[in-house]
Amino acid sequence: MSTILLFSPYQSFSQQDKFEIIGQTMTHDPTICALEPNTTILDAWKKLSKYTRGAVLDWETQLNQQTRTRDVWNMELQLIPLEKQTHEIKCDITIEFLPKPQNKEEEFVVLGYTINNKQNDADIVIYFLNIELERVDYTEPANDPGYYYSIVEWIPSYADYLIPSEPLTMTIKHEIGHALGLGHYISYDDDALQKWQDGVQRPPSIMIPIEPTKVISADITPLDVEKLIQIYGRDGFYSEEIVDEIYESKIGHERVALPDWIRNNAKWWSDGIISDKDFASGIEFMIKNDIITVEITGTNSFSTEQKIPDWVKSNAKWWSEYLIPSEEFVKGLQFLVKSGIIQV
Incomplete structure (x- = not known):
């Protein structure tokens, strides 16, 4: 299972950045099914459909551009409304949208995850509620009498509206990358990691681990596309059986x-x-x-x-x-x- 988790502080090693590779997960053009969530948020499904369509199209476009081909890399997106989810759905990749994690330990830590069950069978879960941070100021007594520590703490909570379009689309692209066979992009450069988390510098890959409460702005890069081409070849998902x-x-x-x-x-x-x-x-x-x-x-x-x-x-x-x-x-x-x- 591939999960977007909080970064743990890395030690500075003389190791190169690298991809964790899951491997070839698809043997044909995948059908991606996005399931409408059961929510009362206005226009939620309309927006989630739009973001998912954009994420799929971006992967397709960049793969075809990188290999200088036309319509070789294809992914069919099916949008499944609530009333049709009772029927048997045949999909290679299924995307389910949930408000927030059901496991308390994953709250404010996980934006989504992917389970690659077997070839041509991957399940993606995306959490769509925005996370708000409330500032709380308080003091605590110091060791010396009459002195106090001034403390600022940020308390996260789930809002009743969607995550903004950019981070939500980023998460969908990230998880589709996992479903297609890419693991996380790992860096041992502490300074670079901090710049990515603070939104100061754009990461070199959409597959970096993402922290929900940070302002990371990542997108699909030539590095991501080339790594998929190394897995599948240059002729699409059919190129190597x-x-x-x-x-x-x-x-x-x-x-x-x-x-x-x-x-x-x-x-x-x-x-x-x-x-x-x-x-x-x-x-x-x-x-x-x-x-x-x-x-x-x-x-x-x-x-x-x-x-x-x-x-x-x-x-x-x-x-x-x-x-x-x-x-x-x-x-x-x-x-x-x-x-x-x-x-x-």
């Missing part, structure tokens, strides 16, 4: 299964960490053990005179970084076999 964490594609007329660990080999090879011969030997091993199947036309073993073309190495690098689909990487493997660079 996961079966038991095996990436599948086609080569020739046969089906080829590409275990995810091959990405590490491809990256190491493209970075010069392992040699052409070592990389070719790894591919040869997979072919001989029926991990992948290709048409056999060459019988020559690898030699140092048979240099692997640069375009094959470029494809390997781009594939290891999720910049091209498996099909393009596999074309390089097919070439290596047909040209006899790899012996099978």
Whole structure:
């Protein structure tokens, strides 16, 4: 379960900021169902519908812009009124709006949470009542007689109206990010964290943990979009079909299964960490053990005179970084076999 919680103070470590990754949660274009809440607040459903529609559209638009595609990344939003919620609703992502947490311990701490039950099945809960802070001034006696401490305390309470549009939309975008496979964006920079919480500096990600009583202003950034592209590839939610964490594609007329660990080999090879011969030997091993199947036309073993073309190495690098689909990487493997660079 992914939950927006209060920040705990971080120690200053020499660690880089990072994403917590949930992983690929969708295997097709997701259908998102937003459920109308049972509330007497005027125009609440109208506003919540608008904010949800904007959040979904923003994710779609930025994913398509980042991959320079059109209508590849699609999410269908269905707005479900109260009277239709008794029927069976088939959704990949369900968004439920509640006034406030039912658990007292989560009050004024949690703005929403996401539960990824399994692939294509995520539940989001968004709390929509605004939080007001009342200032209370009082004194307490000090240790020295005749002296007192002057104390200011801010007491939170739930109002009878919606959270303003910007933070509410931000929360919806944040939770959709969790449902699509992004964890929180974690920073070990105390100074940056404070600036984000105080609204002085815009955070680098919509996925930072959010404190309800702070003025954080976060939005979807290229960093968030690129991380999703690394999870799914550049061709939308359909780009990689996961079966038991095996990436599948086609080569020739046969089906080829590409275990995810091959990405590490491809990256190491493209970075010069392992040699052409070592990389070719790894591919040869997979072919001989029926991990992948290709048409056999060459019988020559690898030699140092048979240099692997640069375009094959470029494809390997781009594939290891999720910049091209498996099909393009596999074309390089097919070439290596047909040209006899790899012996099978």
